Structures are given as structure tokens and as C-alpha cells.
Amino acid sequence: MANTSYDVVIVGGGHNGLTAAAYLARAGKEVLLLERDDHLGGAAVSAAPFDGVDARLSRYSYLVSLMPKQIIEDLGLDIELARRRYSSYTPVPGNTAAGLLIDGGDAEATRESFKRMAGSDADFDAMQEFDAATGRLARALFPTFCGPLPSRSEARKLLDDDALWDELIEQPLGQSITRRISDDVVRGVVATDALIGTFTSLDAPSxxxxxxxxxxxxxxxxGDWDIPIGGMGVVSRELERAAREAGATLLTDAEVTSVSPAGGVRYVSDGAEHIVEGRHVLANVAPAVLDGLLDGGQSPAVDTARPENARPEGAQVKVNLLLARLPRLNDETVAPEAAFGGTFHINEGYGRLEQAYQEALEGAIPHPMPCEIYCHSLTDPSILPPELVAAGAQTLTVFGLHIPHRWITEENNDARRAELQAAVLASLDSVLAEPIEDLILRDANGRPCIETKTTLDLEHALNMPGGNIFHGALQWPFLEDDAPRNTAAERWGVGTGNPRILVCGAGARRGGGVSGIGGHNAAMAVLEELAGQ
Structure with a gap:
């Protein structure tokens, strides 16, 4: 490669790195992006995991909520997101004839479902009030996500409701849920959003x-979670298109081996070592991975608010399945198309979630395992070939909670994967009228179309330490009042302590999920700094 000096070198070609590359190249900066895999997109990809079966699943990430419309419009992305009519369905444990169906298109039907499930609709009103409260929080804070960070005091003022701020920001969430809602199942429906990929108790003071x-x-x-039409790979492909059309150089099969505090980046491509220099280096890798790349550890790899010695830990197992059809439910009052049309909660009552956390702390796989299911193909059948659609085939993605990475090692990963898969299937069977395994299609080699990913599998495939889908502990989307704001990187939540090296991935403040926010904010910090020079 003739050019060895760039305005910006981006380490990692996930969707955030592509977002940063697109913004920076559109601003006229010379950008080089280096990706170790043979494809771009990171966790936001579609793949055909089953031999001889043309079913392109959103393999790791599957729904979109946090991607701002601003990013889609700024970059001219051709992305269609479909809203699901049904919010969720939750069977009542131990009662095969009862379940809670929350229908986003029919509030009265939802109220009736509350009555059938709990004998009262009191929690319907309580949940409506809680949703309205979180909606106020969303409308106050989300507009700040693509701007410099507010301080804690400024964010509190934006909400303009001290009681609600204290309830959701200052006090353990479990207190709010149990005070507002009485039924265990309804409490669990609310609580699961606090536990996806996070190993904790709802009452933890952390x-x-x-x-x-x-x-x-x-x-x-x-707070709506939508289906990307065509699968998650469409999101990354559109970001790749935007970056390439803007003039960014995107290299795959280019593994970065070190980053120097002065902006030097070493990488290996085609068996040869190359060295390039960036006025800025953006790390679209976990802060812990960046720390390992930095020469001599001379620069902290994380924001100063984050403990430097904390190794990320994921806490989930993910299972993808391809079924001949949707399974029948124990609850015959709900059609499978409605139950699987939103988030299907299994064994996720509030008490069960807390009990499962305690079981996991003691080293036991929770039984029954709290799980939730998403059926992409009901909303978007385009990910399946026409013959499978005509035959009624459906995809399921199951996310098992409270499965901490600390259990899993290189030596036991295969055995653990089999144990966790069996526990997930058993949890599904507990609410179905037929065994789920009887419905799993076979691939070209006669093997069941089921794929299970442990946290260690994610670490291997995506370079996510501990399989942590957020790249580390999530941080508040605001700065403490006394936090430094002296640099653009500090103001935008992408700092590492080194002015030339910024975090642009999920490890940035406000960076978790498929959003592009980490990439956008790192790009804005670079442009702000360059404008001031």
C-alpha cells in the first residue's frame, strides 16, 4: 500500500466503525478502516448457519431500537425497520391455560388478557403508567445521544421530574417495579429489559x-424494538456502501496487532506486516482489546470513570433455530402467530429471575432457564427462500439469561454449550404443547438446524471479551457534574486518556446495541478537534 498516513485509522469494521468511516469520509477526511475478518459488519451481520439451507439469520444481533433516525438520514441509508404489532406474550408458569398477551394494536384486548391472567386489570393500568413514565425519560434523554454529553444535573433538569429521576436513576430498579406492579408475571415482563446481557440482581446497589x-x-x-427488513446484514451493508461511496478505504483480512500512543497502527494482511499512522485512531473494539493492542500499556484504554481492571463478562446464551412451523402452545386461547409475533417470555416471572440469578451465582445452570424468543420471519419472511416460506417454516432466536461467562473455559466450552442448549430447549418445552425438537428442520447433512452460541463463542467469533455484548459495563448517558470536559473526546464520551486514540464502538459511553451512536460520536469528536486546530 503506497499511502501510510491517514487522517483517521479505524480498528475494527463493525457497524460503529463503518458509521464513523462514513461520517469522516463525507467530511473530506482520509480514512482507513482495518477489519480482521473476511467481511465487514461485526455482530450486525446476516449469515446462513445451516449447511445447504438458504436461511439468512441475524446471527448475533437481531433487533434495532437505538439507531437514531438522524444517522439513517445523514448517511442516506436504505434501511427499512418494521414495527411488530404484538409487544410480548408471557405464559403463566404452572398454568397451562393462561398467558399475558400485550397487543400493541388493541389496548382493550390487552386489558382483557390482564384480567384472564391475573383476575384483575389493575396491573394493566399500573403498567400503562410505568410505560408513560419511561416514555418521558426516553423523550428527555434520547435527543442528547448524538450530541455532547449532558452533566448529571443537566440530564436531571431535562427530565424535569425529580421523583421519577430518583426512581429510575438513583434507586435500584427492583424497588420501582415491585412498588408499582403487584403480579409476579407482569413484574417479570418489565424486569427483563434490565437483565439482557447483564448479570445482576434487580435490587443490586450497583x-x-x-x-x-x-x-x-x-x-x-x-423504546420500540423493530425488525430490520432483510436481516441485520442490511444495516451493515448500507453503512459499508455509505462509507465506500464517501471515499473511505475499507480493508478486510487485515488484523491489527498493535497500536502506539502516537497513532501508529501495525497490521498483518496477506502474510505481510504493514505500519500506518493516523492523526487519530478510532478503536471499534472493546476497551479491553484496545488495552492489549496499546504498546506497553502506556495509555489507559477506558474512560476514567470505568474500573481499568474490570474484565468484561457476558451473561447469556443465544440459540438460533429453523422450524418447520410455529409450535402449538399450552395456552390454546392465544394463536402462535400472536404469541411469537413479539417477544415471547418464558420462565421470566420476577421471582424466577431473581432465583435464577442466585442459582447462577452458586454455579448452577438455572432450571427452568429464563428465556425470551424472537421470530424474525413472522414479520419479515424475506430472510427465507420462497419454498420455506410456502411450507410455513419459521426462524426462532432464543436468548437465555443469567448465564455468566465465569463458568465457561476453553476446556469445557463444548460440554457447556450442549448443556445450555438442552436447558434452553427444556425451558421452551415447558410452555409448549409439543416438543420443540420435533419441529426443527434438518440441514443438507441431516443435522438439526440449531445453532448455540456461548459467551466464549462470541469472544472467539467477534473478539468480544467475556462474550459481553456491550463490550463492558454500561455507563450512564451523562457525565458526573465534576467529570472533566476539557477535550472533545471527553465531551462526546469517547475518550481513552490519549488525545489521538478514541473509542468508537459499543465500549463508548452511549455505545451499546446496534445504533451507530458510538461511531457517530467518535467522528464528531474528531471533527470538532480538527476544526479547533
Whole structure:
């Protein structure tokens, strides 16, 4: 490669790195992006995991909530997001004839479902009030996500409701849920948003659950989670197109081996080592990975608010399945198309979630395992070939909670994967009228079309330490009042302590999820700094 000096070198070609590349190249900067894999997109990709079956699943990430409309419009992305009519369905444990169906298109039907499930609609009103409260939080905070960080005091003032701020930001979330809602199942429906990928108790004083909950309910001011038409790979392909058309250089099969504090980046491509220099280096890798790349550890790889010695830990197992059809439910009052049309909660009552956390702390796989299911193909059958659509085939993605990475090692990963897969299927069977395994299609080699990913599998495939889908502990989308704001990187939440090296991925403040926010904000910080020079 003739050119060895760039305005910006981006390490990692996930969707955030592509977002940063597109913005910076559109601003006239010379950008080089380096990706170790043979494809771009990171976790936001579609793949055909089953041999001989043309079913392109959103393999790792599957729904979109946090991607701002501003980014889609700024970059001219051709992305269609479909809203699901049904919010969720939750069977009542131990009662095969009862379940809670929350129908976004029919409030009265939802109220009736509350009555059938709990004998009262009191919690319907309570949940409506809680949703309205989180909606106020979303509308206050989400508009700040693509701008410099507000301070804690400024964010509190934006909400303009001290009681609600204290309830959702200052006090353990479990207190709010149990005070507002009486039924265990309804409490669990609310609580799961606080636990996806986060290993904690809802009453923990760390407030990890609160931060996880916040990012799950603020997206675009509504908290809606939508289906990307064509699969998650469409999001990354559109970002790649935008970056290439803007003039960014995107290299795959280019593994970065070191980053120097002065902006030098070493990488290996085609068996040869190359060295390039960036006026700025953007790390679209986990802060812990960046720390390992920095020469001599001379620069902290994380924001000063984050403990430097904390290794990220994921806490989930993910299972993709291809079924001949939707399974029949124990609850015959609900059609499978409605139950699987939103988020299907299994064994996720509030008490069960807390009990599962305690079981996991003691080293046991929770039984029954709290799980939730998403059926992409009901909303978007385009990910399946016409013959499978005509035959009634459906995809399921199952996310099992409270499965901490600490259990899993290189030596036991295969055995653990099999154990966790069996536990997930058993949890599904507990609410179905037929065994799920009887419906799993076979691939070209006669193997079941089921794929299970442990946290260690994610670490191997995506370079996510500990399989943590957020690249580390989530942070508040605001700065403490006394936090430094002296640099553009500090103001935008992408700093590392080194003015030339910024975080642009999920490890940035406000960076979790498929959003592009980390990439956008790192690009804005670079442009702000360059404008001031």
C-alpha cells in the first residue's frame, strides 16, 4: 500500500466503525478502516448457519431500537425497520391455560388478557403508567445521544421530574417495579429489559440493572424494538456502501496487532506486516482489546470513570433455530402467530429471575432457564427462500439469561454449550404443547438446524471479551457534574486518556446495541478537534 498516513485509522469494521468511516469520509477526511475478518459488519451481520439451507439469520444481533433516525438520514441509508404489532406474550408458569398477551394494536384486548391472567386489570393500568413514565425519560434523554454529553444535573433538569429521576436513576430498579406492579408475571415482563446481557440482581446497589433498563427503553424516544427488513446484514451493508461511496478505504483480512500512543497502527494482511499512522485512531473494539493492542500499556484504554481492571463478562446464551412451523402452545386461547409475533417470555416471572440469578451465582445452570424468543420471519419472511416460506417454516432466536461467562473455559466450552442448549430447549418445552425438537428442520447433512452460541463463542467469533455484548459495563448517558470536559473526546464520551486514540464502538459511553451512536460520536469528536486546530 503506497499511502501510510491517514487522517483517521479505524480498528475494527463493525457497524460503529463503518458509521464513523462514513461520517469522516463525507467530511473530506482520509480514512482507513482495518477489519480482521473476511467481511465487514461485526455482530450486525446476516449469515446462513445451516449447511445447504438458504436461511439468512441475524446471527448475533437481531433487533434495532437505538439507531437514531438522524444517522439513517445523514448517511442516506436504505434501511427499512418494521414495527411488530404484538409487544410480548408471557405464559403463566404452572398454568397451562393462561398467558399475558400485550397487543400493541388493541389496548382493550390487552386489558382483557390482564384480567384472564391475573383476575384483575389493575396491573394493566399500573403498567400503562410505568410505560408513560419511561416514555418521558426516553423523550428527555434520547435527543442528547448524538450530541455532547449532558452533566448529571443537566440530564436531571431535562427530565424535569425529580421523583421519577430518583426512581429510575438513583434507586435500584427492583424497588420501582415491585412498588408499582403487584403480579409476579407482569413484574417479570418489565424486569427483563434490565437483565439482557447483564448479570445482576434487580435490587443490586450497583444499579447495573437500571443502566441496562435505560438503554432498552429510550430508543428514538419510544423504546420500540423493530425488525430490520432483510436481516441485520442490511444495516451493515448500507453503512459499508455509505462509507465506500464517501471515499473511505475499507480493508478486510487485515488484523491489527498493535497500536502506539502516537497513532501508529501495525497490521498483518496477506502474510505481510504493514505500519500506518493516523492523526487519530478510532478503536471499534472493546476497551479491553484496545488495552492489549496499546504498546506497553502506556495509555489507559477506558474512560476514567470505568474500573481499568474490570474484565468484561457476558451473561447469556443465544440459540438460533429453523422450524418447520410455529409450535402449538399450552395456552390454546392465544394463536402462535400472536404469541411469537413479539417477544415471547418464558420462565421470566420476577421471582424466577431473581432465583435464577442466585442459582447462577452458586454455579448452577438455572432450571427452568429464563428465556425470551424472537421470530424474525413472522414479520419479515424475506430472510427465507420462497419454498420455506410456502411450507410455513419459521426462524426462532432464543436468548437465555443469567448465564455468566465465569463458568465457561476453553476446556469445557463444548460440554457447556450442549448443556445450555438442552436447558434452553427444556425451558421452551415447558410452555409448549409439543416438543420443540420435533419441529426443527434438518440441514443438507441431516443435522438439526440449531445453532448455540456461548459467551466464549462470541469472544472467539467477534473478539468480544467475556462474550459481553456491550463490550463492558454500561455507563450512564451523562457525565458526573465534576467529570472533566476539557477535550472533545471527553465531551462526546469517547475518550481513552490519549488525545489521538478514541473509542468508537459499543465500549463508548452511549455505545451499546446496534445504533451507530458510538461511531457517530467518535467522528464528531474528531471533527470538532480538527476544526479547533
Amino acid at each position: 444499579l447495573d440493572a437500571n443502566r441496562c433498563f435505560l438503554y432498552h427503553v429510550v430508543g428514538n424516544g419510544t
